[in-house]
Amino acid sequence: MEYLEEMFSLTGRTAVVSGGAGAIGTVMSDALLRAGANVVVWSRTDKSLEHFLKRYRDNDDLSTRLSTAVVDAGDEDDVERALSAATEHFTMPEILVNGVGGNRGKRSFIDIEIKEFTEVVNLNLIAGLVVPTKVFCRHWIERSVPGSIINLTSMTSYTPLSGVWAYDAAKSAVLNLTMAAANEFAAHHIRVNAIAPGFFLGKQNKSLLIDKKSGDYTERGRAVINRTPFKRFGAVQELAGATVFLANNKASGFITGVSIPVDGGYLIHNI
Ligand SMILES: NC(=O)c1ccc[n+]([C@@H]2O[C@H](COP(=O)([O-])OP(=O)(O)OC[C@H]3O[C@@H](n4cnc5c(N)ncnc54)[C@H](O)[C@@H]3O)[C@@H](O)[C@H]2O)c1
Numbered sequence: 001m002e003y004l005e006e007m008f009s010l011t012g013r014t015a016v017v018s019g020g021a022g023a024i025g026t027v028m029s030d031a032l033l034r035a036g037a038n039v040v041v042w043s044r045t046d047k048s049l050e051h052f053l054k055r056y057r058d059n060d061d062l063s064t065r066l067s068t069a070v071v072d073a074g075d076e077d078d079v080e081r082a083l084s085a086a087t088e089h090f091t092m093p094e095i096l097v098n099g100v101g102g103n104r105g106k107r108s109f110i111d112i113e114i115k116e117f118t119e120v121v122n123l124n125l126i127a128g129l130v131v132p133t134k135v136f137c138r139h140w141i142e143r144s145v146p147g148s149i150i151n152l153t154s155m156t157s158y159t160p161l162s163g164v165w166a167y168d169a170a171k172s173a174v175l176n177l178t179m180a181a182a183n184e185f186a187a188h189h190i191r192v193n194a195i196a197p198g199f200f201l202g203k204q205n206k207s208l209l210i211d212k213k214s215g216d217y218t219e220r221g222r223a224v225i226n227r228t229p230f231k232r233f234g235a236v237q238e239l240a241g242a243t244v245f246l247a248n249n250k251a252s253g254f255i256t257g258v259s260i261p262v263d264g265g266y267l268i269h270n271i
Pocket residue numbers: 018019020021022023024025042043044045048071072073074099100101102103123124127128152153154155196197198199200201202204205
Protein backbone atom coordinates (compact mmCIF):
# COMPACT_ATOMS: atom_id res chain seq x y z
CA MET A 1 0.00 0.00 0.00
CA GLU A 2 2.87 2.35 0.77
CA TYR A 3 4.05 2.17 -2.83
CA LEU A 4 0.60 2.91 -4.23
CA GLU A 5 0.15 5.73 -1.72
CA GLU A 6 3.39 7.34 -2.78
CA MET A 7 2.71 6.87 -6.48
CA PHE A 8 -0.92 7.92 -6.71
CA SER A 9 -2.04 9.66 -3.54
CA LEU A 10 -3.05 13.30 -3.93
CA THR A 11 -3.39 13.96 -0.21
CA GLY A 12 -2.63 17.57 0.62
CA ARG A 13 -3.01 18.72 -2.98
CA THR A 14 -5.78 20.98 -4.20
CA ALA A 15 -7.44 20.51 -7.58
CA VAL A 16 -9.81 22.78 -9.47
CA VAL A 17 -12.16 21.03 -11.87
CA SER A 18 -13.66 23.60 -14.19
CA GLY A 19 -16.94 22.25 -15.55
CA GLY A 20 -16.68 19.75 -12.71
CA ALA A 21 -20.42 19.26 -12.30
CA GLY A 22 -20.80 17.99 -15.88
CA ALA A 23 -21.02 14.34 -16.93
CA ILE A 24 -17.27 13.85 -17.30
CA GLY A 25 -16.26 16.53 -14.78
CA THR A 26 -18.23 14.73 -12.08
CA VAL A 27 -16.23 11.54 -12.59
CA MET A 28 -12.91 13.40 -12.73
CA SER A 29 -13.74 15.41 -9.58
CA ASP A 30 -14.75 12.24 -7.77
CA ALA A 31 -11.53 10.46 -8.81
CA LEU A 32 -9.35 13.30 -7.52
CA LEU A 33 -11.34 13.48 -4.30
CA ARG A 34 -11.06 9.75 -3.65
CA ALA A 35 -7.31 9.92 -4.39
CA GLY A 36 -7.06 12.33 -1.45
CA ALA A 37 -7.10 15.80 -3.03
CA ASN A 38 -9.09 18.80 -1.91
CA VAL A 39 -11.37 19.47 -4.86
CA VAL A 40 -12.93 22.73 -5.96
CA VAL A 41 -15.67 22.29 -8.55
CA TRP A 42 -16.51 25.20 -10.82
CA SER A 43 -19.71 25.38 -12.79
CA ARG A 44 -21.81 28.07 -14.37
CA THR A 45 -24.96 27.43 -12.41
CA ASP A 46 -25.90 26.88 -8.76
CA LYS A 47 -28.35 24.22 -9.84
CA SER A 48 -25.70 21.95 -11.36
CA LEU A 49 -23.54 22.37 -8.25
CA GLU A 50 -26.43 21.50 -5.93
CA HIS A 51 -27.05 18.38 -7.98
CA PHE A 52 -23.36 17.48 -7.85
CA LEU A 53 -23.12 17.96 -4.07
CA LYS A 54 -26.06 15.64 -3.38
CA ARG A 55 -23.92 12.55 -3.93
CA TYR A 56 -21.63 13.56 -1.01
CA ARG A 57 -24.36 14.48 1.49
CA ASP A 58 -23.70 11.43 3.65
CA ASN A 59 -19.95 11.29 3.26
CA ASP A 60 -18.24 13.64 5.72
CA ASP A 61 -14.74 12.46 4.86
CA LEU A 62 -15.15 13.44 1.21
CA SER A 63 -17.41 16.46 1.61
CA THR A 64 -14.99 18.29 3.95
CA ARG A 65 -12.45 18.23 1.12
CA LEU A 66 -14.95 19.52 -1.41
CA SER A 67 -15.88 23.06 -2.31
CA THR A 68 -17.92 24.52 -5.17
CA ALA A 69 -18.27 27.89 -6.87
CA VAL A 70 -20.27 29.46 -9.67
CA VAL A 71 -17.65 30.63 -12.14
CA ASP A 72 -17.64 31.59 -15.79
CA ALA A 73 -14.46 29.88 -16.97
CA GLY A 74 -14.39 32.15 -20.01
CA ASP A 75 -14.16 35.31 -17.92
CA GLU A 76 -10.65 36.17 -16.78
CA ASP A 77 -11.71 38.28 -13.79
CA ASP A 78 -14.12 35.61 -12.62
CA VAL A 79 -11.42 32.94 -12.85
CA GLU A 80 -8.93 35.17 -10.97
CA ARG A 81 -11.44 35.74 -8.20
CA ALA A 82 -12.36 32.05 -7.98
CA LEU A 83 -8.72 30.91 -7.95
CA SER A 84 -8.00 33.26 -5.09
CA ALA A 85 -11.09 31.98 -3.18
CA ALA A 86 -10.00 28.35 -3.76
CA THR A 87 -6.50 29.15 -2.45
CA GLU A 88 -7.96 30.78 0.64
CA HIS A 89 -10.34 27.88 1.26
CA PHE A 90 -7.74 25.09 0.87
CA THR A 91 -4.23 25.66 -0.50
CA MET A 92 -2.97 26.98 -3.83
CA PRO A 93 -4.43 24.58 -6.42
CA GLU A 94 -1.71 22.53 -8.15
CA ILE A 95 -4.06 20.65 -10.46
CA LEU A 96 -6.39 22.17 -13.04
CA VAL A 97 -8.86 20.09 -15.02
CA ASN A 98 -10.27 22.02 -17.96
CA GLY A 99 -13.58 20.18 -18.23
CA VAL A 100 -15.70 22.89 -19.86
CA GLY A 101 -16.83 22.10 -23.38
CA GLY A 102 -19.41 20.43 -25.51
CA ASN A 103 -20.97 20.20 -28.94
CA ARG A 104 -24.19 21.68 -30.35
CA GLY A 105 -26.03 19.87 -33.14
CA LYS A 106 -24.86 18.70 -36.50
CA ARG A 107 -25.28 20.43 -39.86
CA SER A 108 -23.79 20.73 -43.33
CA PHE A 109 -21.02 23.28 -43.85
CA ILE A 110 -23.19 25.62 -45.91
CA ASP A 111 -25.72 25.74 -43.06
CA ILE A 112 -23.17 26.79 -40.43
CA GLU A 113 -24.55 29.51 -38.18
CA ILE A 114 -21.66 31.79 -37.36
CA LYS A 115 -23.10 32.76 -33.98
CA GLU A 116 -23.41 29.12 -32.91
CA PHE A 117 -20.00 28.32 -34.38
CA THR A 118 -18.39 31.11 -32.36
CA GLU A 119 -20.18 30.00 -29.20
CA VAL A 120 -18.88 26.44 -29.55
CA VAL A 121 -15.32 27.65 -30.12
CA ASN A 122 -15.59 29.99 -27.14
CA LEU A 123 -16.97 27.21 -24.97
CA ASN A 124 -14.35 24.57 -25.82
CA LEU A 125 -11.30 26.69 -26.51
CA ILE A 126 -11.60 30.00 -24.65
CA ALA A 127 -13.52 28.85 -21.54
CA GLY A 128 -12.34 25.25 -21.94
CA LEU A 129 -8.62 26.02 -22.07
CA VAL A 130 -7.28 29.50 -22.78
CA VAL A 131 -8.61 31.60 -19.90
CA PRO A 132 -8.08 29.15 -16.98
CA THR A 133 -4.65 28.12 -18.35
CA LYS A 134 -3.56 31.74 -18.65
CA VAL A 135 -4.65 32.65 -15.12
CA PHE A 136 -3.35 29.49 -13.38
CA CYS A 137 0.00 29.45 -15.16
CA ARG A 138 0.62 33.11 -14.35
CA HIS A 139 0.16 32.36 -10.65
CA TRP A 140 2.08 29.08 -10.81
CA ILE A 141 5.06 30.76 -12.49
CA GLU A 142 5.06 33.57 -9.90
CA ARG A 143 5.02 31.08 -7.03
CA SER A 144 7.11 28.30 -8.62
CA VAL A 145 4.25 25.80 -8.38
CA PRO A 146 4.84 22.61 -10.45
CA GLY A 147 1.23 22.48 -11.61
CA SER A 148 -0.51 19.85 -13.69
CA ILE A 149 -3.21 20.70 -16.24
CA ILE A 150 -5.54 18.13 -17.77
CA ASN A 151 -7.45 19.29 -20.84
CA LEU A 152 -10.33 17.47 -22.54
CA THR A 153 -9.61 16.59 -26.14
CA SER A 154 -11.81 14.33 -28.23
CA MET A 155 -11.78 11.91 -31.12
CA THR A 156 -12.35 15.01 -33.30
CA SER A 157 -8.97 16.32 -32.16
CA TYR A 158 -7.33 13.59 -34.28
CA THR A 159 -9.67 13.09 -37.23
CA PRO A 160 -12.77 15.17 -37.94
CA LEU A 161 -16.27 13.91 -37.20
CA SER A 162 -18.76 14.89 -39.88
CA GLY A 163 -21.09 17.83 -39.46
CA VAL A 164 -19.70 19.18 -36.18
CA TRP A 165 -17.50 21.87 -37.69
CA ALA A 166 -16.99 24.16 -34.72
CA TYR A 167 -16.40 21.23 -32.39
CA ASP A 168 -13.84 19.79 -34.86
CA ALA A 169 -12.09 23.16 -35.04
CA ALA A 170 -12.10 23.76 -31.30
CA LYS A 171 -11.03 20.28 -30.23
CA SER A 172 -8.18 20.04 -32.74
CA ALA A 173 -7.05 23.39 -31.35
CA VAL A 174 -7.27 22.03 -27.80
CA LEU A 175 -4.89 19.21 -28.79
CA ASN A 176 -2.55 21.65 -30.50
CA LEU A 177 -2.50 24.04 -27.56
CA THR A 178 -2.01 21.17 -25.11
CA MET A 179 1.28 20.42 -26.86
CA ALA A 180 2.21 24.09 -27.36
CA ALA A 181 1.47 25.00 -23.72
CA ALA A 182 3.39 21.93 -22.51
CA ASN A 183 6.39 23.23 -24.42
CA GLU A 184 5.97 26.81 -23.18
CA PHE A 185 5.56 25.91 -19.51
CA ALA A 186 8.03 23.01 -19.23
CA ALA A 187 10.74 25.41 -18.05
CA HIS A 188 8.49 26.16 -15.06
CA HIS A 189 7.88 22.46 -14.29
CA ILE A 190 4.25 22.84 -15.25
CA ARG A 191 2.84 19.84 -17.12
CA VAL A 192 0.02 20.10 -19.65
CA ASN A 193 -1.70 16.94 -20.83
CA ALA A 194 -5.13 15.87 -22.02
CA ILE A 195 -7.57 13.02 -21.93
CA ALA A 196 -9.41 12.19 -25.15
CA PRO A 197 -12.64 10.41 -24.27
CA GLY A 198 -13.99 8.23 -27.04
CA PHE A 199 -17.73 7.78 -27.33
CA PHE A 200 -19.54 7.94 -24.02
CA LEU A 201 -23.28 8.24 -24.17
CA GLY A 202 -24.22 11.57 -22.67
CA LYS A 203 -26.70 14.38 -23.07
CA GLN A 204 -24.65 16.07 -25.80
CA ASN A 205 -24.44 13.10 -28.16
CA LYS A 206 -27.20 10.66 -27.19
CA SER A 207 -29.62 11.75 -29.89
CA LEU A 208 -26.87 11.43 -32.52
CA LEU A 209 -26.04 7.86 -31.52
CA ILE A 210 -29.29 6.29 -30.29
CA ASP A 211 -32.66 6.48 -32.02
CA LYS A 212 -35.08 8.09 -29.54
CA LYS A 213 -38.08 6.04 -30.64
CA SER A 214 -36.63 2.56 -31.16
CA GLY A 215 -33.68 2.71 -28.74
CA ASP A 216 -31.49 1.18 -31.49
CA TYR A 217 -28.21 2.67 -32.68
CA THR A 218 -28.55 5.38 -35.32
CA GLU A 219 -26.50 4.97 -38.48
CA ARG A 220 -23.82 7.12 -36.83
CA GLY A 221 -24.03 5.06 -33.62
CA ARG A 222 -23.53 1.84 -35.60
CA ALA A 223 -20.59 3.36 -37.46
CA VAL A 224 -18.94 4.24 -34.13
CA ILE A 225 -19.46 0.77 -32.68
CA ASN A 226 -18.20 -0.88 -35.87
CA ARG A 227 -15.04 1.21 -35.69
CA THR A 228 -14.46 0.57 -32.00
CA PRO A 229 -12.49 -2.64 -31.34
CA PHE A 230 -14.17 -3.01 -27.92
CA LYS A 231 -17.58 -2.92 -29.70
CA ARG A 232 -19.27 -0.73 -27.11
CA PHE A 233 -19.54 2.86 -25.92
CA GLY A 234 -17.44 3.82 -22.90
CA ALA A 235 -18.65 4.32 -19.35
CA VAL A 236 -17.59 7.67 -17.93
CA GLN A 237 -16.14 5.96 -14.83
CA GLU A 238 -13.45 4.61 -17.15
CA LEU A 239 -11.91 8.11 -17.22
CA ALA A 240 -11.02 8.04 -13.50
CA GLY A 241 -7.71 6.14 -13.78
CA ALA A 242 -6.20 8.42 -16.43
CA THR A 243 -7.26 11.44 -14.37
CA VAL A 244 -5.46 10.34 -11.19
CA PHE A 245 -2.42 9.25 -13.21
CA LEU A 246 -2.01 12.55 -15.06
CA ALA A 247 -2.71 14.66 -11.97
CA ASN A 248 0.04 13.07 -9.94
CA ASN A 249 3.60 14.39 -10.36
CA LYS A 250 5.03 11.16 -9.00
CA ALA A 251 3.14 8.84 -11.36
CA SER A 252 3.43 10.93 -14.53
CA GLY A 253 6.12 13.53 -13.70
CA PHE A 254 8.00 13.18 -17.02
CA ILE A 255 4.84 13.17 -19.11
CA THR A 256 3.79 16.39 -20.74
CA GLY A 257 2.12 17.39 -24.01
CA VAL A 258 0.28 14.10 -24.47
CA SER A 259 -3.38 13.33 -24.96
CA ILE A 260 -4.41 9.90 -23.68
CA PRO A 261 -7.25 8.37 -25.69
CA VAL A 262 -9.72 6.47 -23.49
CA ASP A 263 -11.66 5.12 -26.42
CA GLY A 264 -11.86 1.32 -26.57
CA GLY A 265 -9.38 1.47 -29.44
CA TYR A 266 -11.45 3.80 -31.69
CA LEU A 267 -8.35 5.60 -32.95
CA ILE A 268 -6.73 2.40 -34.13
CA HIS A 269 -7.32 1.76 -37.80
CA ASN A 270 -8.68 -1.70 -37.29
CA ILE A 271 -9.72 -2.80 -40.74
N1 LIG B 1 -19.33 13.27 -23.25
C1 LIG B 1 -18.52 12.78 -24.19
O1 LIG B 1 -18.76 11.71 -24.77
C2 LIG B 1 -17.25 13.52 -24.55
C3 LIG B 1 -16.37 12.94 -25.49
C4 LIG B 1 -15.18 13.60 -25.81
C5 LIG B 1 -14.88 14.80 -25.20
N2 LIG B 1 -15.74 15.36 -24.30
C6 LIG B 1 -15.36 16.63 -23.70
O2 LIG B 1 -15.30 16.48 -22.29
C7 LIG B 1 -15.67 17.72 -21.69
C8 LIG B 1 -16.83 17.51 -20.72
O3 LIG B 1 -17.93 16.98 -21.45
P1 LIG B 1 -19.30 16.56 -20.75
O4 LIG B 1 -19.95 15.56 -21.62
O5 LIG B 1 -19.03 16.26 -19.33
O6 LIG B 1 -20.10 17.93 -20.89
P2 LIG B 1 -21.20 18.53 -19.88
O7 LIG B 1 -21.99 19.50 -20.67
O8 LIG B 1 -21.91 17.44 -19.15
O9 LIG B 1 -20.28 19.32 -18.83
C9 LIG B 1 -19.72 20.56 -19.06
C10 LIG B 1 -19.98 21.42 -17.84
O10 LIG B 1 -19.34 22.69 -18.04
C11 LIG B 1 -20.21 23.70 -17.54
N3 LIG B 1 -19.89 24.96 -18.23
C12 LIG B 1 -20.22 25.31 -19.49
N4 LIG B 1 -19.73 26.54 -19.75
C13 LIG B 1 -19.07 26.94 -18.65
C14 LIG B 1 -18.37 28.10 -18.30
N5 LIG B 1 -18.21 29.12 -19.17
N6 LIG B 1 -17.83 28.19 -17.07
C15 LIG B 1 -17.98 27.18 -16.18
N7 LIG B 1 -18.64 26.05 -16.44
C16 LIG B 1 -19.17 25.93 -17.67
C17 LIG B 1 -21.60 23.20 -17.87
O11 LIG B 1 -22.56 23.84 -17.06
C18 LIG B 1 -21.47 21.70 -17.61
O12 LIG B 1 -21.79 21.40 -16.27
C19 LIG B 1 -16.00 18.67 -22.85
O13 LIG B 1 -14.85 19.38 -23.19
C20 LIG B 1 -16.38 17.71 -23.96
O14 LIG B 1 -16.21 18.30 -25.21
C21 LIG B 1 -16.93 14.73 -23.97
